Amino acid sequence: MPFKRNLHERSVYQEPAPIRDHxxxxxxxxxxxxxxxxxxxxxxxxxxxxxxxxxVHITAVPVVQDNGRVKMxxxxxxxxxxxxxxxxxxxxxxxxxxxxxxxxxxAWMTWKCAVVGVPFGGAKGGVRCNPREMSAGEVERLTRxxxxxxxxxxxxxxxxxxxxxxxxxxxxxxxLDTYSMHSRRTExxxxxxxxxxxxxxxxxxxxxxxxxxxVTLAAMEREGMRPDQSTVAVxxxxxxxxxxxxxxxxxxxxxxxxxxxxxxxxxxDGLDVQAMIDYVEANKGSLEGxxxxxxxSNDELLTLDVDVLVPAAKEDQITKQxxxxxxxxxxxxxxxxxxxxxxxxxxxxxxVVVIPDILANxxxxxxxxxxxxxxxxxxxxxLDRVNRRLDRSMRQAFDNVYDAAEQYDVSxxxxxxxxxxDKVATALQMRGIYG
Numbered sequence: 001m002p003f004k005r006n007l008h009e010r011s012v013y014q015e016p017a018p019i020r021d022h023x024x025x026x027x028x029x030x031x032x033x034x035x036x037x038x039x040x041x042x043x044x045x046x047x048x049x050x051x052x053x054x055x056v057h058i059t060a061v062p063v064v065q066d067n068g069r070v071k072m073x074x075x076x077x078x079x080x081x082x083x084x085x086x087x088x089x090x091x092x093x094x095x096x097x098x099x100x101x102x103x104x105x106x107a108w109m110t111w112k113c114a115v116v117g118v119p120f121g122g123a124k125g126g127v128r129c130n131p132r133e134m135s136a137g138e139v140e141r142l143t144r145x146x147x148x149x150x151x152x153x154x155x156x157x158x159x160x161x162x163x164x165x166x167x168x169x170x171x172x173x174x175x176l177d178t179y180s181m182h183s184r185r186t187e188x189x190x191x192x193x194x195x196x197x198x199x200x201x202x203x204x205x206x207x208x209x210x211x212x213x214x215v216t217l218a219a220m221e222r223e224g225m226r227p228d229q230s231t232v233a234v235x236x237x238x239x240x241x242x243x244x245x246x247x248x249x250x251x252x253x254x255x256x257x258x259x260x261x262x263x264x265x266x267x268x269d270g271l272d273v274q275a276m277i278d279y280v281e282a283n284k285g286s287l288e289g290x291x292x293x294x295x296x297s298n299d300e301l302l303t304l305d306v307d308v309l310v311p312a313a314k315e316d317q318i319t320k321q322x323x324x325x326x327x328x329x330x331x332x333x334x335x336x337x338x339x340x341x342x343x344x345x346x347x348x349x350x351x352v353v354v355i356p357d358i359l360a361n362x363x364x365x366x367x368x369x370x371x372x373x374x375x376x377x378x379x380x381x382x383l384d385r386v387n388r389r390l391d392r393s394m395r396q397a398f399d400n401v402y403d404a405a406e407q408y409d410v411s412x413x414x415x416x417x418x419x420x421x422d423k424v425a426t427a428l429q430m431r432g433i434y435g
Contacts, residue, residue, distance in 0.1 A: 025104035025105070025316075025336075025337050026103045026107070027100075028337060029108060029337075031341045032341065032413060033107075035414050039408050039410070039414070039418055040418060040422055040425065042425060046428060046429075050081065050421065050424060050425060051107075053078050053079065053080045054079045054121075055079040055153075056078050056079075056099070056103070057075075057077040057078070057079075057150060058076055059076075059077075060074065061075045061127060061149065063142045063145060065138055066135050066137060073128060073129045074128045075125070075126070075149060076097065076126050076127070077091075077102075077123065077124075077150055077159070078105075078125070079106065079121070080103070080106035080109065080110045080121065080122040080124075081107075081121040082121040083121060083424050084114060084119050084121055084423070085120045085121060086121065086155075086156070086157055086158050087109075087121040087122060087123035088113060088120035088121065088159075088162070088369075089109040089122055089161070090125070090161065090162045090167070090193075091124075091125040091126060091127075091161045091162070091163070091164055091171075091175075092124075092125070092164035092165035092166060093126065093129050093131045093139070093166040093167055094126065094129070094130075095130045096128075097126035097127065097128040097129075098128070101126075102125065104337065105336055105337075106122045106123050108336055109121075109123060110424060111417060111421065112357075112365055113362075113420075114419070114420035114423040114424050115358055115397055115401065115419055115420045115423075116365070116393055116397045118365055118369045119369075120160070120365070123159050123160075125150075125161060127142060127146055129142060139171070143174045144177075144178045147175045147178040148178055148182065151182050154175075154191075155190060156189035156372070160192060160368075161175060162191065162193045162364070162365075162368050163193040168193075169195045169205075172193050172194040173194050175190070175191050176191050176198060189372050189375035192371040193205075193371070194371075199374070199375045199380075201374055201380070202386050203383050203387055204364075204367045204368065204371055205239065205243075207363040207364050207366065207367035207386075208239070208243070208363045209239065209240050209241070209242070209243025209246070209247060209334070210243065210244075210247055211362055211363020211364070212243075212312070212334045212363065213244055213248050214363070214391050214394040214398075215332060215355050215359060215394055215395075215397075216330065216332045216355065217251060218394075218399070219353055220307075220308070222402060223330065225329070225330075226252075227248070227251045227252040228252035230253050230254070230307040230308060231253070231305075231307050231308070232248050232249075232253045232254065232255045232256065232306060232309075232310065233302075233304045233310070233328070234255065234257070234312060234334075235264075235298060235302060235309070235312060235313050235317060235338075236260065236312035236335060237258050237259065237287060237312075238260070238312070238313075240334045240335070240361065241260075241310065241312035241334055242280070244332075244334055245258055245273045245310070246277065248308070249270075253308065254270040255270060256268055256269075256270060256271065256304070257293075257304055257306070259287075259298045259301050259313075261286065263287075263295055263297060264296040264298050264300060264301040265287060265293035265294070265295065265296070266301070267293040272292065276290065298313075299322065302317065302326065303322060303325040303327060305327045308330045309326065309330070310331075310334050311331065311335055311338035312335050313335055316337065316339075316340055317335070317339070318339040318343045320340065320342035322343075323339075323346035323350075326347060326352060328352065329351075329352065329353065330352070330354075331347070331353070332355045332360045333354065333355060333356055333357040333360045333361065335361070336361065337357060338357065348411050354413055355398075355412055356401075356413035356416045356417075358417070358420060359397055359398065359416045370386055370390070401416045402415070403415075404416070404419045
């Protein structure tokens with residue numbers, strides 16, 4: 001096939017550029033991509049096409065603060081790939097947003113969409129700011145100016161944003177409104193993760209955590225583990241971690257530890273996850289001061305003697321420094337990039353089953369696709385229908401990844417990369433290169 005490389009030809013990925021820092025998210029993605037590309041015998045030209053972002057937009061975002069002064073912020077939007085369809089990806093507001101991180105997240109979105117069979121390409125965006133230090137009015141003005149600057153990038157058939165770190169349904173509503181004002185018509189499908197009243201989907205908020213639960217149960221079944229005899233630790237108690245913990249507990253698992261920015265909380269007899277969610281809502285979004293558990297550190301949580309570990313916080317939490325101490329049999333990556341490539345090698349050699357991020361947390365983009373479809377149809381589904389379709393999609397994706405991993409005798413992560421890259425490369429071959 002055209003995207004297969006000539007075996008007598010020197011491959012661009014046989015001798016990749018040295019990885020200076022495995023904790024660099026884009027380099028981490030490239031290292032996994034290289035392994036899958038070698039397995040697929042990917043043509044060097046196709047390799048370069050698929051590894052390179054299609055477009056990178058960097059924009060200055062001026063905001064008039066409440067005190068009347070103007071402050072400048074940097075906004076980024078990376079369109080990684082559009083071979084399978086319009087690009088899709090979240091927007092994060094955080095002080096540590098940088099171009100390499102956004103490029104990596106956009107690429108992960110490309111493979112994630114392909115793995116779960118969603119007809120989107122990958123994108124990601126962000127603004128370097130600290131929304132915790134900004135008023136609601138300043139965040140709104142930031143959001144609207146960022147949207148206006150990228151008005152020719154966004155669009156229901158071009159690039160579709162969604163919530164991510166420190167962004168939510170309200171911010172998506174401001175993006176929708178700003179885009180619609182410029183378009184002179186209401187365009188509900190320009191964003192996903194928006195309020196239900198504005199065309200959001202039932203089940204979208206819980207979708208990522210629900211997807212984590214579904215693939216974790218599928219992995220436990222393959223490993224001969226019973227939920228009612230299994231313990232779980234969850235790092236990160238935001239939307240993804242809290243929902244995953246709650247749903248796994250409802251399936252019979254004993255959740256013994258969770259953590260947030262205030263630290264970890266452990267109870268060997270099991271935690272009341274719903275009570276902790278209620279506590280967070282009443283305590284300004286934090287578990288600080290929660291008394292019904294022993295306090296532990298986030299580092300201690302990662303190495304607890306549990307059956308399932310769900311890292312649902314940030315990148316690079318499981319590294320070569322702590323991977324050998326991981327005692328969980330299954331790791332379900334609720335966050336993007338929580339495990340470095342060096343840690344992968346250690347976990348694989350120790351027999352730990354890692355459900356990779358591009359599969360484990362793909363429930364969010366799957367229901368985002370459902371939301372986009374509902375907006376285009378003007379007809380909305382029940383929560384039960386959304387959840388049934390999500391569970392079916394995630395279970396099928398897990399089985400496909402598991403089969404690919406067995407076929408090539410690789411980890412689930414590399415199996416997922418092989419599956420995703422092969423789909424995009426095959427679509428590229430079918431479409432051809434214009435020009």
